[in-house]
Amino acid sequence: MNEPQSPDDTTPNETAKSRLSSRFSLFWWILLLFILAFLIYFFKYRSTKPAEVKRPPAVVLAVAHNKDVPIYIPALGNVIATYTITVKTQINGLLMRVLYKEGQVVKKGDLLAEIDERPLLAQLTQYQGQLVRDQALLANALVDLQRYQRLWKQDSISQQTLATQESLVRQYQGDVKIDEGLIESTKVNLLYCHITSPIDGRVGLRLVDPGNFVQTSDTTGLVVITTITPMTVIFTIPEDDLSKILPRAFTDKNIKVEAFDRRQYKLLATGSLLTIDNQIDTTTGTVRLRAVFSNKERMLFPNQFVNIRLLVTTINNATVIPTAAIQHSEKGNFVYLLNSDFTVKTQPIKVGVTSGDETVIQEGLSFGQQVVVDGTDKLTNGAKVSIAAPADKE
Incomplete structure (x- = not known):
């Protein structure tokens, strides 16, 4: 009969399997x-993490300040020369010389051109000769008249003869x-x-070159x-704005007018109002106005377009703020x-005129x-704010 095995009598294979099972477990x-442990740490960290603090919206500020605010009427205008003269010949003749340069600034009386005067000089000599001849004939006729008058008094000639001599x-x-x-006409010519x-x-x-025959009919x-210098500008304003100017137009002779370039970037000249047209179109x-400018800097040019x-x-001493700060509501x-305390409140205001961006x-x-x-789009009455930039200072 076989005897039962004791625990110590297990085989090596069984022992290895038992150890492997223990390691796996x-x-x-x-x-x-x-x-x-990971789950405990994760949920504990989430529960203890502080909530993020919401920052107040950042805004840019401006300071209300006092200044003198000029009120302007804008307009569009054209530069018109005070005088524009087309120089024409007053006699027919050959253009001999042109003595100016194109674009030259000239003074009154400066010689511009010369026309051939030789035909006129010859004509003048002829007329002067005729004058000498006619003066001689007149002198002789006067001597004869005096003699005829004496003879008529002596009843030596008839009345008709005396009348003919007279x-x-x-x-x-x-x-x-x-x-x-x-002779005088020729000298003028x-x-x-x-x-x-x-x-x-x-x-x-230059419109005509030397060598051309010019005529008065050209x-x-x-x-x-x-x-x-000076230069004028004609511009128009709406008839509704006329009432703003008329009270001063007849008493103040120095109503300021400024002329800017087409893009309104550069001030070209400063002048004064000269006159207002006598009727509305x-x-x-609209109504037309004329302003005059000294144009010493010669920035204005005839027919130039300008902003007035x-x-x-x-x-x-008006209180002004940037126009961008003004909000609008139904009220x-x-x-x-x-x-x-760095909070904001809605402050009702009454606005006046706008000048530029103020x-x-x-x-x-x-x-x-x-x-x-x-930053106003994020604000409500009483909201806390942070300053994004220092306030503007005048």
């Missing part, structure tokens, strides 16, 4: 403990007058051979001269006003108060 226990004297006197007139500038100004491009002329509802600002009045205009505040703000310019 230990691995899973360790893995389970690791997962459990008529001959008057005829010769008329011939002398004609000769003197022809000789002066016209020397064409001079009638005004101070700037000459344009419509183009020889050259165009325009004045450059009913088709456009006509000074209406000046509001002294009216308001601003976000900064409190000392607006006059008639009611609701005073000097030194700070208002929000940028």
